[in-house]
Amino acid sequence: MKAQEVFLAILTDLIRSVQAAALYPETHHRVQEPLASLLRRVRNEAKRLGGSLTVGFFGDRIVVDQFPFHESTPGIGRLAGRMASRGIEKVAIGEAVTLPEMKRFVYFVAGVGETDGARQWKEISFGRIRGDEPAEFPASAAGVALPAPQVLAGATDVLKDVLRSIAVKGPLGNVEEGRDIVAAVMKGLREEEFLIDRMVRLQARDDYTVAHSLNVCVMVVAQAAGLDLPEAVVRDIGLAALLHDIGKELVPAEILNKPGKLDSGEFAKISLHPVLGATHLRKISLGSDLPVIVCYEHHIRHDRSGYPTPRFPDVPHPASLMTQIADVYDALRTYRPYRTSLDRETAVGILRKGRGTEFEPVFLDRFLRMIS
Ligand SMILES: [Fe+2]
Numbered sequence: 001m002k003a004q005e006v007f008l009a010i011l012t013d014l015i016r017s018v019q020a021a022a023l024y025p026e027t028h029h030r031v032q033e034p035l036a037s038l039l040r041r042v043r044n045e046a047k048r049l050g051g052s053l054t055v056g057f058f059g060d061r062i063v064v065d066q067f068p069f070h071e072s073t074p075g076i077g078r079l080a081g082r083m084a085s086r087g088i089e090k091v092a093i094g095e096a097v098t099l100p101e102m103k104r105f106v107y108f109v110a111g112v113g114e115t116d117g118a119r120q121w122k123e124i125s126f127g128r129i130r131g132d133e134p135a136e137f138p139a140s141a142a143g144v145a146l147p148a149p150q151v152l153a154g155a156t157d158v159l160k161d162v163l164r165s166i167a168v169k170g171p172l173g174n175v176e177e178g179r180d181i182v183a184a185v186m187k188g189l190r191e192e193e194f195l196i197d198r199m200v201r202l203q204a205r206d207d208y209t210v211a212h213s214l215n216v217c218v219m220v221v222a223q224a225a226g227l228d229l230p231e232a233v234v235r236d237i238g239l240a241a242l243l244h245d246i247g248k249e250l251v252p253a254e255i256l257n258k259p260g261k262l263d264s265g266e267f268a269k270i271s272l273h274p275v276l277g278a279t280h281l282r283k284i285s286l287g288s289d290l291p292v293i294v295c296y297e298h299h300i301r302h303d304r305s306g307y308p309t310p311r312f313p314d315v316p317h318p319a320s321l322m323t324q325i326a327d328v329y330d331a332l333r334t335y336r337p338y339r340t341s342l343d344r345e346t347a348v349g350i351l352r353k354g355r356g357t358e359f360e361p362v363f364l365d366r367f368l369r370m371i372s
C-alpha cells in the first residue's frame with residue numbers, strides 16, 4: 001500500500017469510528033471494529049514517520065502527514081466540519097497511543113465523550129495551529145465547553161445499512177440496529193433542544209430516503225412523546241416511522257432519483273412502495289405490527305384519499321396519521337432533483353391548507369405547535 005492509500009484508510013477508520021461513537025456505546029462492535037483498525041494503522045504509521053503522525057484540518061481540506069485530502073467524500077467533509085466546530089486544526093498522535101486514549105479522543109470528537117477536566121492527554125495532542133488561541137488546548141482539552149451532543153451524527157450512515165439489509169435480506173435483516181437508532185432519537189430529543197429544527201435541515205447528498213427516514217422518525221417520536229404513551233409504545237411508533245419508506249428500497253433508483261416529472265408508469269411504480277414495504281415487513285418478526293401498518297397507510301390521507309385505496313372502512317392508525325404529517329412536511333422542506341426546498345412558512349402554509357382533509361386536524365395542530 002502506498003502512503004497515501006494508508007492515510008486514506010486511516011481517515012476512513014477515523015470517520016467510521018466517530019460516526020459509530022455518536023450512536024453506539026463503546027462496547028458495540030460497530031465502534032470496536034473501526035477503532036481497532038484505526039489504532040493499528042495509526043501506530044504503524046506513527047512509528048514509520050519517526051514516532052508521531054500529524055493530521056491537519058483546514059476548512060474542507062484534511063492533510064495527513066503532507067498529503068492533502070479534499071472533500072472527496074461526504075465523510076471527509078463531515079469530519080472536517082466536526083473538527084472545525086471543536087476548534088481543532090491539528091492532531092498529533094504518538095506511536096505509543098493506547099486503545100483507551102484513542103477511544104476517548106474518538107468519543108470527544110463525536111461530541112459524546114466525557115468532559116472530565118482533570119484527565120490529561122498523553123499521546124494525543126490537538127489544538128489550533130495559528131490565531132489568537134493558544135497553540136495547544138490547555139492541559140485538558142476535554143474540559144472545554146462542547147457544543148450540544150451530536151447524538152445522531154452517525155445515524156444516517158448506519159441507517160443506510162439497516163434499510164438495505166432489511167429490504168434485501170428480509171428476516172435476517174438487523175432490526176436491532178433500527179431500534180438502536182430510535183433509542184438514539186429518543187435520547188437526542190431529551191438532550192438536544194433544537195434537534196427537530198436541526199434534523200429537518202439534514203440532507204444526505206447521496207441518499208434522500210435515508211436522511212428523510214431519520215427526519216420523519218425524529219418528528220414522529222417527538223409527536224408521540226407528547227401523548228403520554230408508555231415509552232415502549234413510543235419506541236414502536238418510532239421504529240415504524242423509521243421504516244415507513246422501506247418499500248422504496250425495492251423501487252428502481254432511476255425512478256426515485258429522476259429529475260423532472262414522473263410519467264404515469266413511473267408514478268404507478270413509486271406508488272407501490274407502501275404495499276411492497278408492508279408485504280416485506282410482514283415477513284419479518286419486529287415484535288410489533290406498527291411498522292407494517294404505518295408502512296401500508298402512510299400515504300393514505302385523513303379523508304381516505306391518497307394511496308393505496310383503503311379496503312376497509314376504518315380510519316388510518318394514529319401512528320400513520322402522525323407519520324403522514326411529518327412525511328409531507330419533511331418532503332416539502334427538503335431539496336429534491338425536481339424542485340427546491342421550501343422555507344418553513346411556505347411548508348406550514350401548505351400543511352394548514354390540508355387541515356381536516358389531507359391531515360387529521362388535532363394531530364396537525366399539535367405538530368404545527370411543535371415545530372413553530
Ligand atoms: Fe412514502
Ligand SMILES: [Fe+2]
Pocket residue numbers: 212216244245327
Ligand atoms: Fe416518506
